[in-house]
Amino acid sequence: xxxxxxxxxxxFDKKSEMNIPELTDIQSAHSRIKSFIHNTPVLKSQQLNExxxxxxxxxxxNFQKVGAFKFRGATxxxxxxxxxxxxxxxxxxxxxxxxxxxxxxxxxxxxxxNIVMPGNAPVVKKNAVAGYGAEITFCEPTLQAREDATRQxxxxxxxxxIHPYDNFNVICGQGTAALELLQEKDDIEIVITPVGGGGxxxxxxxxxxxxxxxxxxxxxxxxxxxDAFISFTSGILTPSVNPVTCADGLLTSLSELTxxxxxxxxxxxxxxxxxxxxxxxxxxWERMKIIIEPSSATVLAVVKExxxxxxxxxxxxxxxxxxxxxxxxPF
Amino acid sequence: xxxxxxxxxxxFDKKSEMNIPELTDIQSAHSRIKSFIHNTPVLKSQQLNExxxxxxxxxxxNFQKVGAFKFRGATxxxxxxxxxxxxxxxxxxxxxxxxxxxxxxxxxxxxxxNIVMPGNAPVVKKNAVAGYGAEITFCEPTLQAREDATRQxxxxxxxxxIHPYDNFNVICGQGTAALELLQEKDDIEIVITPVGGGGxxxxxxxxxxxxxxxxxxxxxxxxxxxDAFISFTSGILTPSVNPVTCADGLLTSLSELTxxxxxxxxxxxxxxxxxxxxxxxxxxWERMKIIIEPSSATVLAVVKExxxxxxxxxxxxxxxxxxxxxxxxPF
Numbered sequence: 001x002x003x004x005x006x007x008x009x010x011x012f013d014k015k016s017e018m019n020i021p022e023l024t025d026i027q028s029a030h031s032r033i034k035s036f037i038h039n040t041p042v043l044k045s046q047q048l049n050e051x052x053x054x055x056x057x058x059x060x061x062n063f064q065k066v067g068a069f070k071f072r073g074a075t076x077x078x079x080x081x082x083x084x085x086x087x088x089x090x091x092x093x094x095x096x097x098x099x100x101x102x103x104x105x106x107x108x109x110x111x112x113x114n115i116v117m118p119g120n121a122p123v124v125k126k127n128a129v130a131g132y133g134a135e136i137t138f139c140e141p142t143l144q145a146r147e148d149a150t151r152q153x154x155x156x157x158x159x160x161x162i163h164p165y166d167n168f169n170v171i172c173g174q175g176t177a178a179l180e181l182l183q184e185k186d187d188i189e190i191v192i193t194p195v196g197g198g199g200x201x202x203x204x205x206x207x208x209x210x211x212x213x214x215x216x217x218x219x220x221x222x223x224x225x226x227d228a229f230i231s232f233t234s235g236i237l238t239p240s241v242n243p244v245t246c247a248d249g250l251l252t253s254l255s256e257l258t259x260x261x262x263x264x265x266x267x268x269x270x271x272x273x274x275x276x277x278x279x280x281x282x283x284x285w286e287r288m289k290i291i292i293e294p295s296s297a298t299v300l301a302v303v304k305e306x307x308x309x310x311x312x313x314x315x316x317x318x319x320x321x322x323x324x325x326x327x328x329x330p331f
Numbered sequence: 332x333x334x335x336x337x338x339x340x341x342x343f344d345k346k347s348e349m350n351i352p353e354l355t356d357i358q359s360a361h362s363r364i365k366s367f368i369h370n371t372p373v374l375k376s377q378q379l380n381e382x383x384x385x386x387x388x389x390x391x392x393n394f395q396k397v398g399a400f401k402f403r404g405a406t407x408x409x410x411x412x413x414x415x416x417x418x419x420x421x422x423x424x425x426x427x428x429x430x431x432x433x434x435x436x437x438x439x440x441x442x443x444x445n446i447v448m449p450g451n452a453p454v455v456k457k458n459a460v461a462g463y464g465a466e467i468t469f470c471e472p473t474l475q476a477r478e479d480a481t482r483q484x485x486x487x488x489x490x491x492x493i494h495p496y497d498n499f500n501v502i503c504g505q506g507t508a509a510l511e512l513l514q515e516k517d518d519i520e521i522v523i524t525p526v527g528g529g530g531x532x533x534x535x536x537x538x539x540x541x542x543x544x545x546x547x548x549x550x551x552x553x554x555x556x557x558d559a560f561i562s563f564t565s566g567i568l569t570p571s572v573n574p575v576t577c578a579d580g581l582l583t584s585l586s587e588l589t590x591x592x593x594x595x596x597x598x599x600x601x602x603x604x605x606x607x608x609x610x611x612x613x614x615x616w617e618r619m620k621i622i623i624e625p626s627s628a629t630v631l632a633v634v635k636e637x638x639x640x641x642x643x644x645x646x647x648x649x650x651x652x653x654x655x656x657x658x659x660x661p662f
């Protein structure tokens with residue numbers, strides 16, 4: 001069982017913090033990025049429909065470039081920069097899918113990217129980012145070290161920070177997966193996305209509620225990293241402290257920006273136990289023959305754990321990614 | 332590393348043994364089965380194309396019903412029976428993909444199916460076959476016991492034996508994957524399939540050479556189970572004795588029927604080492620986010636091991652299946 005802890009991101013970019021996206025912002029983002037991204041397939045499985053007694057539509061962002069939806073937000077952020085900003089490049093601190101996504105988005109648009117990573121990040125992740133031509137700045141594995149390194153790069157190069165989720169343009173990009181899902185299947189009644197930092201859920205809920213308020217939007221979160229659930233039900237932003245879950249893409253906590261969007265647009269947050277997440281990941285591998293990462297399995301796990309809520313419904317599931325370390329599987 | 336040994340199939344059905352299929356037989360089979368099967372997608376991967384310096388087109392039979400191309404042949408065999416034969420049902424001895432394929436093909440057409448399996452077959456395989464409504468007859472794990480049990484069922488019920496590959500109609504069904512591949516991508520220069528008993532390679536080569544003699548057809552075989560390579564190069568049918576390979580779908584040896592078709596239509600047999608097979612399976616999982624079984628990875632492994640043969644070519648790879656025991660992975 002792979003277990004990892006990660007510190008939360010700190011927000012540098014206070015000025016854009018409470019700029020709340022609207023439906024048209026997601027639509028504009030899609031026009032902007034659609035020639036750069038894959039319009040990923042929407043897959044079905046008769047076996048899983050029978051098993052869960054509902055109709056499931058999997059929007060497969062595991063087939064997106066870099067293997068995750070993160071490429072949508074990173075591309076939209078890069079393309080939204082001014083010519084002068086583009087010249088100065090971009091920077092982020094991440095060791096996950098956002099790092100690879102920003103590196104590739106920058107490369108495809110001729111920008112320099114600098115990625116701050118802890119020196120102890122997995123070699124495979126370092127190689128992925130380096131393979132996309134980004135410059136990597138290694139730092140100590142602490143939040144302070146990451147922030148200091150990022151600030152130094154910003155001061156030295158004038159690069160723009162592209163935060164993984166606390167960023168208006170990133171959120172708008174992430175919402176385009178739901179746009180494509182509803183373009184292909186317009187009678188969906190419920191849309192479920194994983195929730196970590198909340199970028200995907202913010203973008204998705206903004207689009208879905210903008211198009212049709214009757215469609216329910218649900219966030220799926222590991223019980224072991226349930227800051228969104230606690231924040232949502234209490235009304236008070238409450239970050240997780242050192243969460244431990246196999247869904248390693250969902251360790252981060254909501255920001256003020258994503259929390260405010262989610263409070264406005266999302267119907268509920270449901271949590272899933274570790275066993276359910278792993279079981280549902282294996283179910284999808286076995287029955288659908290596609291690789292999804294544990295974070296993505298969380299959306300199916302909440303369906304499994306709450307059968308009464310979903311019976312006979314048409315449900316869109318945003319499968320966030322397929323980046324798995326096969327030499328360290330959680331089963 | 333999963334290692335398994337399996338005895339070869341013995342041919343009961345001598346009378347149809349040397350009935351050699353032709354192009355029109357594959358085309359007829361496709362008309363017969365197309366409303367029952369999935370027309371599986373043909374996928375590409377820019378990363379793998381760059382890595383191997385050629386253009387690869389993956390015909391994804393891992394997305395076929397029961398997770399393998401075997402459903403094509405089993406369905407064609409079932410649909411080709413006379414009304415009287417249909418009434419008496421079908422029987423086979425297998426613990427692999429063919430057993431599940433025949434069980435489902437029979438169920439979908441209202442036939443009884445009896446599957447002879449060794450008592451020590453994996454529970455997951457027993458459950459799959461039972462889940463499709465077939466009757467299972469357990470026997471000792473020896474060839475003699477399997478044959479005796481099968482013969483007893485045939486004598487008692489009048490059921491027709493549907494051999495996994497030494498069967499005209501099964502071979503014709505298997506050839507329909509190549510038909511769909513070339514329908515979708517007609518400028519392919521080379522087609523590669525795995526070769527175990529030779530049903531898939533026989534059907535594929537019959538179709539491909541029937542359509543265009545200039546397209547090369549290559550069989551890919553594990554070096555550790557290289558009976559097809561030895562038979563093909565020596566001209567003498569030479570079954571493997573207790574082969575050991577991670578590609579557990581390719582343990583069986585050619586029959587006289589498949590050998591004669593392969594000698595006529597196939598350009599070459601190439602072998603792949605175990606390490607290459609496992610490496611290529613992982614490559615496809617990681618880069619394409621799809622589950623393929625080790626047998627399927629053999630086709631990519633021969634490309635990897637023989638770069639000079641494939642440089643800048645357009646290559647169709649028949650991905651035979653995606654049934655993997657995730658709790659016993661070969662890496």
